[in-house]
Amino acid sequence: MNAKAxxxxxxxxxxxxxxxxxxxxDRYLNPDKTNTPTIDKFFTSLLNNNRVRxxxxxxxxxxxxxIGVYTQSVGFLNSQSVYQxxxxxxxxxxxxxxxxxxxxxxxxxxxxxxxxTYAALSETEKAANLVYLRLAQVVLYDQVTQMxxxxxxxxxxxxxxxxxxxxxxxxxxxxxxxxxxxxxxGLKEVAGYLSSAKLSQAEQLLLSRQDILLGGDLDQWxxxxxxxxxxxxxxxSFVDEARARSExxxxxxxxxxxxxxxxxxxxxxxxxxxxxxxSNYTDDLHAAFADWTNYPAPYFxxxxxxxxxxxxxxxxxxxxxxxxxxNQFTPNETFNAxxxxxxxxxxxxxxGKYAIIDSTTFLYNSNLPGVIMTASEVNFLKAEAFxxxxxxxxxxxxxxxxxxxxxxYYYLNNLNRTRPVLEPxxxxxxxxxxxxxxxxxxxxxxxxxxxxxxxQKWVHFGFLQxxxxxxxxxxxxxxxxxxxxxxxxxxxxxxxxxxxxxxxRTFNSNYQRVAAGDLRDSRIFWDVRE
Numbered sequence: 369m370n371a372k373a374x375x376x377x378x379x380x381x382x383x384x385x386x387x388x389x390x391x392x393x394d395r396y397l398n399p400d401k402t403n404t405p406t407i408d409k410f411f412t413s414l415l416n417n418n419r420v421r422x423x424x425x426x427x428x429x430x431x432x433x434x435i436g437v438y439t440q441s442v443g444f445l446n447s448q449s450v451y452q453x454x455x456x457x458x459x460x461x462x463x464x465x466x467x468x469x470x471x472x473x474x475x476x477x478x479x480x481x482x483x484x485t486y487a488a489l490s491e492t493e494k495a496a497n498l499v500y501l502r503l504a505q506v507v508l509y510d511q512v513t514q515m516x517x518x519x520x521x522x523x524x525x526x527x528x529x530x531x532x533x534x535x536x537x538x539x540x541x542x543x544x545x546x547x548x549x550x551x552x553x554g555l556k557e558v559a560g561y562l563s564s565a566k567l568s569q570a571e572q573l574l575l576s577r578q579d580i581l582l583g584g585d586l587d588q589w590x591x592x593x594x595x596x597x598x599x600x601x602x603x604x605s606f607v608d609e610a611r612a613r614s615e616x617x618x619x620x621x622x623x624x625x626x627x628x629x630x631x632x633x634x635x636x637x638x639x640x641x642x643x644x645x646x647s648n649y650t651d652d653l654h655a656a657f658a659d660w661t662n663y664p665a666p667y668f669x670x671x672x673x674x675x676x677x678x679x680x681x682x683x684x685x686x687x688x689x690x691x692x693x694x695n696q697f698t699p700n701e702t703f704n705a706x707x708x709x710x711x712x713x714x715x716x717x718x719x720g721k722y723a724i725i726d727s728t729t730f731l732y733n734s735n736l737p738g739v740i741m742t743a744s745e746v747n748f749l750k751a752e753a754f755x756x757x758x759x760x761x762x763x764x765x766x767x768x769x770x771x772x773x774x775x776x777y778y779y780l781n782n783l784n785r786t787r788p789v790l791e792p793x794x795x796x797x798x799x800x801x802x803x804x805x806x807x808x809x810x811x812x813x814x815x816x817x818x819x820x821x822x823x824q825k826w827v828h829f830g831f832l833q834x835x836x837x838x839x840x841x842x843x844x845x846x847x848x849x850x851x852x853x854x855x856x857x858x859x860x861x862x863x864x865x866x867x868x869x870x871x872x873r874t875f876n877s878n879y880q881r882v883a884a885g886d887l888r889d890s891r892i893f894w895d896v897r898e
Contacts, residue, residue, distance in 0.1 A: 407486055417472060434454070443724070451862045519865060519868060521542060522542065591628055592629070597619070602753065607896050621759065636776050675703065679801075688702065689723055692720075748765070752821050755814060845897045
């Protein structure tokens with residue numbers, strides 16, 4: 369790939385990149401089968417993102433190689449280079465945000481093309497198509513803030529301009545804090561639009577067809593925009609607490625004007641923001657976890673958090689595993705996680721003695737959705753806000769967060785159509801667990817309660833939301849994880865951010881502005897707690 373392809377994001381491939389997906393072919397092209405792309409079809413392609421779904425490539429090369437290790441979302445072997453980023457895989461992840469590929473939607477490319485297409489419409493056509501731009505903004509803001517969480521300053525304001533204006537420019541690195549501020553303000557504006565948006569019957573039918581995320585449900589998009597804004601405000605709450613507190617408490621005090629994800633009569637399929645796999649998808653994640661031996665159960669999550677509470681999520685998150693002798697498989701008697709402080713050779717010798725990632729829920733489940741946001745996360749965000757600033761019942765939100773997390777993981781387990789699934793616990797059983805298990809009783813001083821909220825949110829994110837898990841772990845400094853030091857100089861411990869890919873360091877002249885801070889131990893602007 370030449371320099372310009374990397375640095376100015378030559379995104380003309382937008383026009384043809386999605387044709388390989390059979391299910392999306394008709395959505396991407398006009399109904400009359402012409403090859404003229406339209407704004408609604410670009411919107412569909414923007415949503416079709418295998419970096420959001422738990423695809424093989426995303427999980428194997430990015431989650432299991434990088435942030436899954438840094439957050440102990442997955443098991444891993446203590447190799448010499450376990451905390452060193454793979455430059456090729458990091459380049460892929462970076463590229464997939466800016467331009468389409470088989471693995472990523474190229475959100476920036478599609479959004480800029482939507483802007484360009486929209487600008488060329490008549491006023492009547494603009495009125496009918498504005499909804500696609502507004503919904504695409506929510507997705508763009510979600511994805512660009514995740515890029516900030518991974519790298520810090522990133523190209524944004526003038527990235528992808530070839531698709532919008534035809535101008536060839538080298539994109540500058542926008543300040544991370546300013547990107548966050550822009551998205552927080554933008555989400556408020558979009559939510560205002562969605563609060564009163566009205567579509568004709570024909571417009572609603574078309575949106576329902578093109579919207580592969582939420583089926584054209586504008587109320588759910590409104591809730592998603594508000595919930596995302598809540599997430600971003602809370603993430604900045606230790607670096608700009610006054611503003612975060614003011615805006616968060618205004619939202620939570622006015623649920624009619626700022627509705628969040630539904631948590632009454634909770635049903636993951638209708639309450640959460642989930643990107644379903646394509647109907648022709650038949651793969652699963654077992655190979656992604658076998659690639660680098662990431663299938664052992666994460667030690668801290670199982671041994672330090674879930675087992676002391678006798679948590680009902682244990683059997684749906686993990687298998688006991690076992691060993692085979694003379695063609696006879698003998699399962700382990702209990703759920704035990706492999707210790708973290710073993711050298712790699714010893715780990716490999718005892719893999720069968722310890723629990724692994726659950727095979728039905730995760731390893732062999734081709735129906736796993738991409739998890740964008742859940743009611744449980746919103747509950748934990750509200751619990752933290754109420755605990756720090758008052759105005760509501762933090763304990764109630766904390767318990768609802770765990771309750772909805774339990775239901776969520778059993779929902780994922782029950783999506784499997786090829787293996788026996790587990791019977792979900794009843795509401796009475798969950799309530800008994802929350803009332804009787806000491807580790808999840810909301811007791812202690814303010815610090816104790818905040819640690820409980822943050823740790824339970826970390827558990828809930830798991831590897832399916834590893835980017836959020838890593839961001840929140842760094843923001844809150846909880847849970848405090850212990851790592852086995854690697855022997856590679858300069859990479860003894862996990863980083864606090866990813867370093868920029870080779871393409872930016874080599875070809876983008878604007879890299880010099882951020883070069884001094886391009887260190888693995890540099891902190892994202894919201895990462896201020898020790």
